[in-house]
Amino acid sequence: MTATPAPTGTLDARYSRPDARPSRWGEVSEVLDTAETYWLSTVRSDGRPHVTPLIGIWDGTSLYFSTGDREQKAHNLATNPNVSLTTGNNALQGGLDVVAEGTAVRIGDPGRLASLAAAWVGKYGEVWRFEVRDGDFWHEGGGLAGVYEVTPTRVFAFRKGDDRFAQTGWRLG
Template sequence: MAGKNPTGEIDARYSSEGAAPVQWAHARGLLESAEVFWLSTVRPDGRPHVTPLLAVWLADALYFCTGAEERKAQNLARNPHCILTTGHNTLASGLDLVVEGDAVRTKDHDLLKRLAGLYVAKYGTAWSFEVRDGAFHHPGGGEALVYGVSPTKVLGFGKGTESSQTRWRF
């Protein structure tokens, strides 16, 4: 997939001696294939809110959906700053990724149709959505708002015999 190709910078303070930065293509591939993400938002009183969700990667952004009445949607209506994380829940291997950016609601019909197709391709038919009125609609009922997060910064934490911390700026 063509798109932004930022250069990774290694942070030697948190990396094994001689560690090299992870290539963005590898990190982007993990964002495309990861099944579960954790979304961090800020409640109105300043406390953090974290919840797992599904997301798809398209055109240099992560997209997720949520009901308008859910806490994450209410938080994003007040403060769009958020973080999406994904990775391996082990110490011995893998790359954990932290995506920082602002969540922007999308209502574009054509984009929503593409995203709905990506949800089915990635997660199966249980995640089929109809697109209407600028939102996803599940056949079983319920409307879901769709948000895109274009990264402003991504951190990658490599684990295993060689640890590394790579930063990509956008």
């Protein structure tokens, strides 16, 4: 099997220091993989933005998150599945912030859900153990939750620091 080459990012000189270098995809993937919290941006039916923190999984290709059907983000996704997921840190003088844009697609396949449920426990511990029931996650503390996959079509990385400010972008898929 041939490994898929890492995508190549393009440095945006408008928002980067003159001597900046583009971020490497491996760094971006690591930030997405190790993040404990992501910020999901959706759009309400009246056009207003909605942003909420959540936990999720990055598998190297796609981001996954869950939400109950009664939550605002689930209502938003039903009318407009376009989302941004953001992670990084809130420090100005260091770190790498990442924004992934794409379309959220609800997953119902029991096998995939079981694999994702195991990934949630592996990343977040037993408190986030989900059962798979009727095409959703189920958790005693929260009931049923739909699981969504976002395969990014665009990704942006914002490197910060005294001499490292750089914005790199990727067009995927």
